[in-house]
Amino acid sequence: xxxxxxxxxxxxxxVAYAMILFMISVGLSISLGLMRVVNMAHGAFAMLxxxxxxxxxxxxxxxxxxxxxxAIVATAIISIPLETFLIRxxxxxxxxxxxxxxxxxxxxxIAGVNSVTGANISVIKLPYYLNGSIDLGxxxxxxxxxxxxxxxxxxxxxxWFFVERSAFGxxxxxxxxxxxxxxxVKINTSRLYVISFALGxxxxxxGGIAGASLLPMEPTxxxxxxxxxxxxxxxxxxxxxxxxFLAAVILGIIDTATKYLAPEYSSIAFFATMLIVLAVRPQxxxxxxxxxx
Amino acid sequence: xxxxxRLMLAVAAAAGSAIASPASAEAVKxxxxxxxxxxxxxxxxxxxxxxxxxxxxxxxxxxxQPIDYVYRDLPGPNPAAAKALAQELIIKEHVSYLGGIVxxxxxxxxxxxxxxxxxxxxxxNAAACSVLQQSKYLVRVSYTLPQVSxxxxxxxxxxxLMNIVTMVADFGPGIDxxxxxxxxxxxxxxxxxxxxxxxxxxxxxxxxxxxxxAKSPQAIYAFMPGGPSLFGLIKAYQNNGLxxxxxxxxxxxxxxxxxxxxxxxxxxxxxxxxxxxSHDSDVNRAFVSKLPPDIHANPASVEGYDxxxxxxxxxxxxxxxxxxxxxINAAKGLAWESPRGPVSISPxxxxxxxxxxxxxxxxxxxxxxxxxxxxxxxxxxNCTKK
Numbered sequence: 161x162x163x164x165x166x167x168x169x170x171x172x173x174x175v176a177y178a179m180i181l182f183m184i185s186v187g188l189s190i191s192l193g194l195m196r197v198v199n200m201a202h203g204a205f206a207m208l209x210x211x212x213x214x215x216x217x218x219x220x221x222x223x224x225x226x227x228x229x230x231a232i233v234a235t236a237i238i239s240i241p242l243e244t245f246l247i248r249x250x251x252x253x254x255x256x257x258x259x260x261x262x263x264x265x266x267x268x269x270i271a272g273v274n275s276v277t278g279a280n281i282s283v284i285k286l287p288y289y290l291n292g293s294i295d296l297g298x299x300x301x302x303x304x305x306x307x308x309x310x311x312x313x314x315x316x317x318x319x320w321f322f323v324e325r326s327a328f329g330x331x332x333x334x335x336x337x338x339x340x341x342x343x344x345v346k347i348n349t350s351r352l353y354v355i356s357f358a359l360g361x362x363x364x365x366x367g368g369i370a371g372a373s374l375l376p377m378e379p380t381x382x383x384x385x386x387x388x389x390x391x392x393x394x395x396x397x398x399x400x401x402x403x404x405f406l407a408a409v410i411l412g413i414i415d416t417a418t419k420y421l422a423p424e425y426s427s428i429a430f431f432a433t434m435l436i437v438l439a440v441r442p443q444x445x446x447x448x449x450x451x452x453x
Numbered sequence: 454x455x456x457x458x459r460l461m462l463a464v465a466a467a468a469g470s471a472i473a474s475p476a477s478a479e480a481v482k483x484x485x486x487x488x489x490x491x492x493x494x495x496x497x498x499x500x501x502x503x504x505x506x507x508x509x510x511x512x513x514x515x516x517x518q519p520i521d522y523v524y525r526d527l528p529g530p531n532p533a534a535a536k537a538l539a540q541e542l543i544i545k546e547h548v549s550y551l552g553g554i555v556x557x558x559x560x561x562x563x564x565x566x567x568x569x570x571x572x573x574x575x576x577x578n579a580a581a582c583s584v585l586q587q588s589k590y591l592v593r594v595s596y597t598l599p600q601v602s603x604x605x606x607x608x609x610x611x612x613x614l615m616n617i618v619t620m621v622a623d624f625g626p627g628i629d630x631x632x633x634x635x636x637x638x639x640x641x642x643x644x645x646x647x648x649x650x651x652x653x654x655x656x657x658x659x660x661x662x663x664x665x666x667a668k669s670p671q672a673i674y675a676f677m678p679g680g681p682s683l684f685g686l687i688k689a690y691q692n693n694g695l696x697x698x699x700x701x702x703x704x705x706x707x708x709x710x711x712x713x714x715x716x717x718x719x720x721x722x723x724x725x726x727x728x729x730x731s732h733d734s735d736v737n738r739a740f741v742s743k744l745p746p747d748i749h750a751n752p753a754s755v756e757g758y759d760x761x762x763x764x765x766x767x768x769x770x771x772x773x774x775x776x777x778x779x780x781i782n783a784a785k786g787l788a789w790e791s792p793r794g795p796v797s798i799s800p801x802x803x804x805x806x807x808x809x810x811x812x813x814x815x816x817x818x819x820x821x822x823x824x825x826x827x828x829x830x831x832x833x834x835n836c837t838k839k
Contacts, residue, residue, distance in 0.1 A: 165667075173659045278747055279495045281681055283714045293692050299663065302692035373688060374656050376681050376714075380492050385656070419660035424623060427652035 170417045176305040178412025179312025184367030185392035186404045187360030193399015200262040204269040204382035208235045209365025224287045232365045239361035266382045274379035281378045391434045397447020480521040484542035487553040491528030496555045503757030506743035516769030532562035539563045543570045549775050557581040564588040571777040577760040582836035592784045592803045594759040599633040599835035604809040605725035606637035614671040621676040623650040630676035646670050658689035672701035679708040709751040719814045728752045728793040729823040737792035759791050804834040
C-alpha cells in the first residue's frame, strides 16, 4: 500500500487500539495515583464488566445497552466491599504486600469465573448497529472500533470535567496532593477513597466491555492483559488523566506501526517503548516529579 | 542426583522385566500427564472426558485387565517439570504406560525416560516432527503440520487460488505450518504473496488483516493456536472487508469451541483438519453422545479417545504384564475406526496415518458446524528425515 494510506492505517488502527487501552487503564491510574495502592486486581474488574454483561444478556434477556449499564454499576458495587474490607487494610503497607493481596483477589476472580464458564472464551453479542464495518473511502473500519474511539474521547472529556471542575474533583485532587491537610479541612478521605475506587472499577468495566472485541473474555483475562494496563500507567505516570491518554496513544500507535512495518518486532516494540520512557523519565511522561509514597 | 535417578530407573526397568508377573487381577497403571490448570486446561479436561467416553463405550477393562489411571498436572511447556512428573509416575507410582502430553518441549524431555525405563508412551498431542524419533517406545495419535497442510495446499490449487498470503503465529508450530503449506503450494505452481508472522501475544489483528488485503491475494492461509488468537484473526478477517474483497479464508483448523464463540459469522470459512464433530459415522455419533454437555467434540477430545484406544490395545496384547516390546509392537500397524474416520499407526514412524478433510462452516438447526467437503485419505505424517 502507498505511504499515505499506510500512515492513515497506522493512525486509525493505532488510535482505536489506544482508546481501548486508555479506557481500561485510566481507572488504574487514578486509583494508583490517589490511594497509592498497587492494584493488580484491576484487570479483574474489566473482566467482571464483560462477564456480567454476558450473564445479564443471556439470563435476563435484556438488550445490550441495559446490560452494559447494569454491568458497570454492578462492578462498581462489587468493588466497594472489596475496598472497605480487604484493600483498605494494606494502604499503609509496602508495595509487595499490596501487590500480593490484589493479585490474590485476581486469582480468586479467575478461579471463580473458570468454575462457572469453563476455560472457553465468551463473546458479547453486539447489537446490529455495532456489527459490520463503515466505509471510509480509502478503507473500511469496523463499526465497533469507531464507537470505541468516540467513546474514549467522550470519557476523556467527561473525566476531565469531573476531576478539574466538579466539587468532588477538587477534593480528590486535594487528597492526592496532601492527604493530611485534606483531612484537616474536614474532607472525608476514606469516603473519597471508596468512591474513587468504585469509579476506577466502573471505568475498568466499561473498558473491558468496549475492548471485548479485541481482548475477548476468558477466565485468565484478569492477569493476561494486566501487563498492558500497567505499562500504560507506568509510561503515563500515575494519578494523571492526560498521562494515561498520552501513554495509551503513544504505545498504541507504536505497537500498530510496528505491526504494519516490522511485524516480528511488534510485541517487543510496546515494551521497548516503556523501557525507554522509564529510563529517561522514571515517573512517567506526566507523572508528578519525585512523587514517591 | 542425576546419576542416582538414572540408576533407580535402570533398576526399576530391570526389576519390571525380570519379574514377569502372571496376568493377575492387579490393575495396570496408566499415567496421564496433561494441563489441568492454567490457560491450556482445556486439553486436560477434554482428554479426561473423552477417555471416560471411550470407557463408557468399550468398558473399563482392556482384555479383561482392570486399569488404574494416575493424572498429573503439567500446565505449560516446562521440560524440567515434565521430566520430574514422568519420573515420579514411573518410579513411585509404577505406571506401565504413559499418556497425554500437549507440548513438544515436554515430550522431548520425557522421551529419554520412556526409552530408558522402557515405558510405552502414547503422545496425545505434541505434534512436532522430531518427537517420535527420540525413543522407540513413543506412539502418537494427534497429527503433524505437513500431514494437514499438504491437503490444504492441494485444495487451494484445485480451487485455482494461485496467489495466497500466509498468516501464521510466530512460533514453532506456526512456522512449521507456513513452511509445510508453502512447500506444497509452490510445488504445485502457486505463489505466496507474503508470509505474515504474527506474534503470539497479539490482540489486535487489524494491521495484519489490512496488510494482507493490500496484497490482493485470492485467499489467506491462517494458522493460529485455537482460542483468543484464532478468534481475533477471524474477527479481523471479517471486519476488514477481506471476504467482500473476494479473499477466501483457508484455516489450518476451525476448532468447534471457537465455532460456538463465532456463531453465524463463521459461515463460509474453510479449513483443513483431521477431525470434524459432524463426521458422519456411527463411531463418531457414539463418541459425541457420550461426551458431557460442556465438552465439545473437537480435535482435542478425539485425541483423548484414540490415545486411550492405543493404550487399551497395548494392554490387551501384553496381557496385563509389563512387556514393553510386545506392547509397542502391537501398536505398530494397529488400525481402527476412530471417530475421525479410519486411522492406523505407521509401523515405521509410529505416527498416526489418517484422513485429512477440507471443511466449510455451515449453518444447521443446532448452530454452526464444520461440514466435510472433501477427503484426502490415509495421509502419512510427511515428516521428511532431516
